[in-house]
Amino acid sequence: MAQTALPRPVVMIGMMGAGKTHIGRLLGQRLGIPFTDSDAVIEAAIGCRIADYFASHGEPAFREREYEAFESLLAGPAIVIGAGGGAVTNPKTLELLKAKAIPVWLQAATSELVRRCAGSDARPLLNNGDPTTILDGLLQKRGSLYQEAAAFMVRSDEGRDTDVVDRIIDGLKKWPQ
Ligand code: S3P
Numbered sequence: 001m002a003q004t005a006l007p008r009p010v011v012m013i014g015m016m017g018a019g020k021t022h023i024g025r026l027l028g029q030r031l032g033i034p035f036t037d038s039d040a041v042i043e044a045a046i047g048c049r050i051a052d053y054f055a056s057h058g059e060p061a062f063r064e065r066e067y068e069a070f071e072s073l074l075a076g077p078a079i080v081i082g083a084g085g086g087a088v089t090n091p092k093t094l095e096l097l098k099a100k101a102i103p104v105w106l107q108a109a110t111s112e113l114v115r116r117c118a119g120s121d122a123r124p125l126l127n128n129g130d131p132t133t134i135l136d137g138l139l140q141k142r143g144s145l146y147q148e149a150a151a152f153m154v155r156s157d158e159g160r161d162t163d164v165v166d167r168i169i170d171g172l173k174k175w176p177q
Helices: 020-031 040-044 050-057 059-073 091-102 110-115 131-149 161-174
Strands: 010-013 036-039 078-084 104-106 152-155
Touching: 010 020, 010 036, 020 036, 020 078, 036 040, 036 110, 040 050, 040 059, 040 078, 050 059, 059 091, 091 131, 104 161, 110 131, 152 161
Parallel strands: 010 078, 010 104, 036 078, 104 152
Antiparallel strands: none
16 A cells, blocks of 8 residues: 555554554554654653653643644644554544544453553553553443544454554555445
């Protein structure tokens, strides 16, 4: 699929550990377009780590910074963007994603999410409690929001990474259906 065929930025959405950054980067390489991570854009704007910003300003303030990051990212060229797992919980960001992006929901089993998130303290929502319980609880709240936002869903825990990218490209070719 050539760069010119992509009418909007593609945004990888889904839970922490679903592979949004890893698969998003591979997808960008395959499409020949840049990849950007919204968390990295936010960290550059706020000048500190997201975990520290959560601790000092709280989650609602972070969701505003996240919305601002998407406002600027989605006004730009059709690149691939990895979203933070909770981006869809801000109704303004959800609407923006639906209107200006092709959101692709990457889904994986909770056991896989836990395995991939292990050993990092960079995710403040996972720092206080049992990761399986926390992730299951978040998915309970967010599943319908991912569903609402997504142009289509792809499993990131089935097959090789290249297969996951192939399935995303198939979905993009069919979009909008
Ligand atoms: C969050 C996910 C994180 C980051 C922040 C909040 C969430 O991004 O935005 O810690 O609410 O699920 P990743 O999904 O890239 O880990």
